[in-house]
Amino acid sequence: MPPRTLVGALRPLALAVSLLAPWPALAAPGGSFDIVAPFEIGGPDPSLSGFLFQRMQVGETLLEVDREGRPQPGLATSWSVSADGLVWTLPIREGVRFHDGTALTAENAAAALRFARAKPGVLERARIESVAAEGKAVVIRLAEPFAPLAALLAHASTIILAPASYGPDGTATKVLGTGPYRLTRLEAPQRMAVEAFDDYWGGKPAIREATYLAAGRGETRTLMAESGDADLAFQLDPPSIARLKANGAVEVMKVPLPRIMQIKLNAGLPPFDTAEGRLALSESIQRAGLASALLRAPGTGATQLFPPSVEAWHDPDLAPLATDPERARARLEALGWAPGADGILAKDGKPLRLKLLTYADRPELPLIATALQDQFRQVGLDVEVSVTNSSSIPAGHQDGTLQLALAARNYSLVPDPFVTLLGDFREGGSDWGSMNWNDPAFHAATKALLASTDPAEQTRLRREIAAILQRDLPVVPVVWYEQTAAVTKAVEGAAIDPFERSFGLSKMAWKP
Missing domain, CATH: 3.10.105.10 (Dipeptide-binding Protein; Domain 3)
Structure with missing residues (x-):
């Protein structure tokens, strides 16, 4: 198969070649899985770009949600709430390691939440009095009941990073998460690259490498899907959907x-x-x-x-x-x-x-x-x-x-x-x-x-x-x-997350 040419797909839209030149040629199917979407990367801190690190499965949160939005265990194995609704206890999963090899503990999970709480974000919605490690659990104390706290603890701004991720002021300067993929390259605001993390607590993903490119124009994303320069093109306009449905190499997915x-x-x-x-x-x-x-x-x-x-x-x-x-x-x-x-x-x-x-x-x-x-x-x-x-x-x-x-x-x-x-x-x-x-x-x-x-x-x-x-x-x-997306037919297991928390990398595999 001839190599895919990203610059060639974008040239009709007059995007700068110099912007793309530092990156190596994209791999053929069976190698890197390449994603294009309109979302720019604000920087390494979860308060800026946690949603992308979550979608690329680099960072994880204490709680997750299923496809109906119901809370599920994540880095915390369970959660319990006191009778008065003021104390939430979340035991931390054992055997989890960050991408720098550091073990996940209740102490560093609580510290990451305190860093998140110090920034503008969803944790402001709850009147949190304290976040602390007590034994092997994170304990959150509230000034008044807040029933949807579980949803806040699944939000991308609360992803748990390793202690080495944070600078002296509590702002993340590195992205050392616990997910099935670890970050290998970050060039804000446009692109990142990840590779499979073999020590992931949930098992090894089949797709070993992936890239992400932010492209704001819908025409750009459509051209990349048509030409094969993107394996997943996210968020398509109606004319593009009709065009891509006629393309035998991609499948158009849609979910409310x-x-x-x-x-x-x-x-x-x-x-x-x-x-x-x-x-x-x-x-x-x-x-x-x-x-x-x-x-x-x-x-x-x-x-x-x-x-x-x-x-x-x-x-x-x-x-x-x-x-x-x-x-x-x-x-x-x-x-x-x-x-x-x-x-x-x-x-x-x-x-x-x-x-x-x-x-x-x-x-x-x-x-x-x-x-x-x-x-x-x-x-x-x-x-x-x-x-x-x-x-x-x-x-x-x-x-x-x-x-x-x-x-x-x-x-x-x-x-x-x-x-x-x-x-x-x-x-x-x-x-x-x-x-x-x-x-x-x-x-x-x-x-x-x-x-x-x-x-x-x-x-x-x-x-x-x-x-x-x-x-x-x-x-x-x-x-x-x-939500719509076009995905290459060279993979199986692709689906759109209705809560837009993940691109689904770890659930996909290249077809034989």
Whole structure:
């Protein structure tokens, strides 16, 4: 087989050859397994890039999750919680070694968690008083109960690294994990290489070497999959999926995720300062058409915040979000917005002209935004679409200038969606969640759920929270998300992790 040429695949997109030259030619099937995805590497510290070290199976966490999001043992063999919910005890697995040969102990696991806790991240969500080693277990003491702590301990920012990984200030300067692969090369922000770690406690993986390349453009990833320069191309746009399905050398995989394309809106801005105004915006959206025509994924129009695949948070008894442009216009007119000569609604002489921000990191977002622009126009909203950097959305939230934004929100950043909900809809709002919206009943229900240990009561509270979000629409669901990837047919065992925690390297093998 002729050698694969990475530069040749990228040349049509005018990427710099000098960027790729220092790396050796990629190996043929049976050698290195090469992955391309849009995520840049922020550096060696888990607070910056733990999600990539977790996906490449370099670093591991105390707890894991199964494909339904239920907590499972990881570097801790089990966990127990005191009757008052304030003390969590996690016995540490014996016989585990870091990639520098150091043995995993309760002491160095607790130290790694303390380093993680000292940085901005998910551990801030729980009111942790202390993290300490007691015998062969890590013991976490809380100031108040936090039922989803298990999910925080599975988050990528809490991966456990060897003591030699950390500098004097507690920031990781090396990535010495416990996973089935050890890091052999790291060149932030674009690439890394790993090789199998033969002393891994869970057994030797069949694929011995792998590389990762960050490529932000969807066309780049598609070309690499087509040409064989990537064995796994992650996150594809709809036109690329259709093209790659015709390629006999790759298989296109797809799985629903707890991720949604949603509209973040300023609930302090008329007419969205009322639930009626927000509902009118929702009723103007033709979700089924967007899902079928643009995303080529019929059935993914978001009738509520969470899709059926997130069973704990999807309520089949909720009245679904509907499309009704005429009713939307009537709601807005009842709020005092009357159509002008150009059809644009106006109130007190001010036309309803808005700016919708979105970004191109996810190639489907600008497509959806343009279609929404037309749908909003049909009910009298004049919306300008601005495709900008994703950072413009939190910046607009912080300075109060944001009006509308279309974003892809991942509610499984922590495996339990409740943790993300807590942050997104907290009092005062958040960068990617609500803006100028507060509901006392919502906050009371979330507080009760945090402390509840009764499964029936937890279900009731989740349904109550879902109903409030459906009724009040602090964000407007548009389309549920499906993750896609193209993988070479030269391997077996490939699958997409619905919680996006792993590329699945250790479960794959080259076909004979």
